[in-house]
Amino acid sequence: MDYFIELFCSGITRGAIYALIALGYTMVYGIIGLINFAHGEIYMIGAFTSFIVATVLSIYGFPLLAIIVVAGVAAAVWSSAYGFTIEKIAYKPLRHAPRLSPLISAIGMSIFLQNYVLLAQTSDFLPFPELIPDFAFMEPIAHIVGSSDLVILITTTVVMIILTFVIKFTRIGKAMRATAQDRTMAMLVGINVNNVISATFIIGSALAAIGGMLIASHIGQINFYIGFIAGIKAFTAAVLGGIGSIPGAVLGSLVLGLTESFATGYVSSDYEDVFAFALLVLILIFKPSGLLGKDETQKV
């Protein structure tokens, strides 16, 4: 039973990280109908930024909590700047082009960013400092749930609550929902759609960066390629849950995380991806719009 709970907890942790990345995919898709394939790289850049900041701060002997906060904020801000800029130079000029063009541009951006970090940081795995200490109160259950699992779970939950609040009640959140549902009409009620799109990229990038820092600290090493794999998985999770749906992205991520964790635990870690993608195929066969995706209905 302990083993089951352990797998369950590690699955939820995985899912939480996927969710932080998947939200960026699903929000951007909801607003401009684009799969932003460079999103995984944003997450990777977030991990590197927090790595650099955390390393520098720990050399100067800052307390751990200060390091986590500063590194997290720095990663979020820096990744957001990347997300914002990518949209402006790679997607905005193609907004009225056929749908395939921005998609190709996104793939190009992804390859560019990977290679740019490869050149700057080499392909070696860099040891990521362990930011989250083992809490004393976690001692009795440490063999089942680690302290960093707990921190990841709490952070993700808090971030989700803030995001839900922003989207439901703030001005920019309402503008985002309106733009996602009908962009022309959003323009006609006076919403500046360019600002909404920028805000979406900024929010999505910040979430991915926080995910990048948490998982890097959890696993303990990073290199230029981590964004690609995490990006594909998070994209799968977003499709699984119903791309464009925010609760769908979270649910899809948790389902994917749990599936992978149980597949690893009960079968073999070699089969983790097999189960993950088999699940995706099954769901797409029986519910093509994803778990919580809405079938498009329109009244004329």
Added chain:
Amino acid sequence: MLKLENVQAGYGSIIALKGVSLNIEQGEIITLIGANGAGKSTTLMTISGVVKSRSGKILFNGSEIQDKGSDEIVRMGICQVPEGRHIFPQLSVQENLDMGAFLRKDKGGVKKDLEYVFDLFPILAQRRHQDGGTLSGGEQQMLAMSRALMARPQLLLLDEPSMGLAPLVIKQIFEIIKEINESSNTTIFLVEQNANQALQVAHRAYVIENGEITLSGDARELLTNEKVQKAYLGI
């Protein structure tokens, strides 16, 4: 109030407007009639800044607006109810109305206008918490018009408000259009395929064919114009 001078616009290689000029005065109801694909909706979208004009000038209260963003144009007081109504389907009736007042900061005024539109269309008050997508066609048209009124526009652009509605509902919608014009002195630019109804409610009218204005004049006169009768009134 609004003046179009030789406005050209289009989509990609298609030229939809080949130099449209027209003039709308404060307090008028002006209608633009024409067949499918004549350029009626493009005219409205160009005024709203959703479609960018390629040449020509659009003047609103004396200032050029053809290069302004759609949000700035709404801020200046031009609101559009687009063809097909474009209700936000997953927002409630109330939220749809709130979106109409997106740029307004005067909470008291917004509240008063909310009462005003519920007064015009009592059914919307009943449906207040229902999703916009679940309303009937007529109710959606009422909601779309109310949403535009929530911005308290000086100039209201209406694109095919009668499309796909039952005759009784059409009659009601046109009565309300008249009432909006008379009670709050809102200038109305009405695009219609239903030329008969439109000409009865409007003061003046323009006829558009293949992206060009071919005829204009007093609405009553156009009702009796032989060419208009033949082409648009089916007489």
